[in-house]
Amino acid sequence: MAITTNFSLTLFFFFFFFFFFLFPLFSNLGLAQVEDPELKTCKHQCLQQHQYSQSDQQQCLQSCELYHHLKQEREKQIEEETPKKKDHSHYHQHQQEEESRERQEEEQEKQEEEDDNPYIFEDSDFHTKVQTEGGRIRVLKNFTQNSKLLQGIQNLRLAILEARPHTFVSPRHFDSDVVLFNMMGRALLGLVKESQTEKFILERGDMMPIPAGTPLYIVNREEREKLFLAMLHIPVSTPGKFEEFFGPGGQDPESVLSAFSQNVLQAALQSPIGKLERLFNQQNEGSIFKISKEQVQALAPRRSYWRPFSGPSRPEFNLFNRRTTYSNEYGRLTEVGPADDKDNLDRLNLMLTLANISQESMSTIHYNSHATKIAVVIDGRGFVQIVCPHVSKAKHEKSGPSYHRISSELKPGKVFVVPQAHPFVLMSSKGQNLLVLCFEINARDNKKFTFAGKDNIVSSLDDNAKELAFNYPSDLVNKIFNRKETFFFPLESPSEERADA
Structure with missing residues (x-):
């Protein structure tokens, strides 16, 4: 009797294990959808056990019924839980998609x-x-850090040197070509050329191209006025980076020679190490430091009685003294480019321009055919507007691009860039002229095209093309675009007579 009872319990536990551990696996495989034969088989086995008494068989059949009942309950529970799992999984997937979409929108908004x-x-x-x-010395960040739209000038860097009165800017050389422009003050520039130093007196408006690797030093000669120099660096070895x-030198600024080994320095300079250590430990004033009036005078170039032409050299170009390209009572534009300097500006494919806009006046709306303009405001206040197709937020469909107006107030020290082919306009405020220095990159063969004033591109179109472009009578188009001034105009609204014309 004990044997048959144990067998019945063993059979029960077998079905219990099958139901709770194996059945879910079969359900996932789709077998639970077929008519279940376990109950019938279980009962048949109970009745076929000859060693069972009638009581044992009855107990075995009850175990089968219990198993079948538990199985049905389990099937019902699985059916109820499966949609919840699907819904839960779908919810998480939807939530992840929403979070991803929100991150993309945030990144797009930030951009x-x-x-x-x-x-x-x-x-x-x-x-x-x-x-x-x-x-x-301050250096403007890489242009492409502001926008990828400026990849055309990503190799260039702009620096501003500010030196207090009677200061000495230590000798150095750069791994970049440099175009130097004196924005304010009077300076002495020493350039090492072959076996001697050539000295230049730099007045406000003077421009000097300096080839890469040329040793130079700078002196602010003024007793009370600061010196401001704009320096456009065109790196030679590493695009977008330059080093001095x-x-x-000594400890500060540190001389490059101090980085060599002692035996190399002793052999190269034929001096004992003690003397070399004393030499390279003296200077610790920094790379820009104040000097006395006597030291400034000692650095100044002097004419020799025996060499009457041995005095200071003069820069070839001063933008304030050059003949203007466009000039009227509302402003002046001066340009120095590749055609004027075959040795340096032509090699660098660079032009410098100086726009001097009279107070309450404006330049014409214009663009450069090839050149990208890097502009620095030297003096005065005003505004710039640049039209750009790349950042338009217009959503409606058109057969061409939509445009975004980029506007900014201008003040001394402000820097802006006008890419090639982008129309723009400069305007001066009331009270003082607006003075803007521009480095124009890719200047060779560049042309300026205007939208207003004499010889503008609209007036130059033939009448049929005007009518087709504007869907407007050409004589009325001509009345709007024709005016006598060239390049610079007064910043004023038209009179009623002009508006009604």
Whole structure:
């Protein structure tokens, strides 16, 4: 009797194990959908056990019924849980898609915010490369950090040197070509050429191209006025980066020579190590430091009685003194480019321009055919507007692009970029002229096309083309676009007579 009872319990536990552990697996495989034969088989086995008494068989059949009941309950539970799992999985998938979409929208909004003014640079976009009591050098961040739209000038860097009165900017050379422009003050520039130093007196408006690797030093000759130099660096070895190297120096600025081994320096300079250590441990004033009036005078070039032409050299170009390209009572534009300097500006494919816009006046709306303009405001206040097709937020469909107006207030030190072919306009405020220095990149064969004033592109179109382009009578188009001034105009609204014409 004990044997048959144990067998019945063993059979029960077998079905219990099958139901709770194997059946869910079969259900997932789709076998639960077929008519279940387990109950019938279970009962048949109970009745076929000859060693069972009638009581044992009855107990075995009850175990089968219990198993069948539990199985049905389990099937019902699985059916109820499966949709919930599907719904839960679908919810998580939907939630992940929503989070991904929100992240993409945030990134897009951030990019749009950055691109709202992709061509305008603020003071915060400069980082200080050198800072001493005597002055500082600030470098504008890489242009492509502001916008990928400026990849055409990503190799270039703009730096501003500010030196206090009577200061000495230590000798150095750069791994970049440099175009230097004196924005304010009077300076002495020393350039090492072959076996001697050639000295230049730099007045406001003077421009100097300096080939890469040329050793130079700078002196602010003024007793009370600061010196401001704009320096456009065109890197030679590493695109978008430039470095300065100090030859003469000590601890601060550190001389490049101090990095060589002692035996190399002793052999090269034929001096014992003690003397060399004293030499390279003396200077610790920084790379820009104040000097005395006597030291400034000692650095100034002097004419020799025996060499009457041995005085200071003069830069070939001063933008304030050059003949203007466009000039009237509302403004002047001066240009120096590749055709004027075959040795340097032609090699660099660069032009410098100086726009001097009279107060409450404006330039014409115009664009450059080839050149990209990097502009620095030297003096005055005003505004710039640039039309850009790349950041338009227009959603409606058109057969051509939609345009976004990029606007910014201008003040001294403000930097902006106008890419090639982008129309723009400069306007001066009341009270003072607006003075803007421009480095124009890819200047060779560049042409300026205007939309207003004498010889503008609309007036130059034939009448049939005008009528087709505007769907408007050509004589009325001509009345709107024709005016006598060239390039610079008064910043004023038209009179009623002009508006009704």
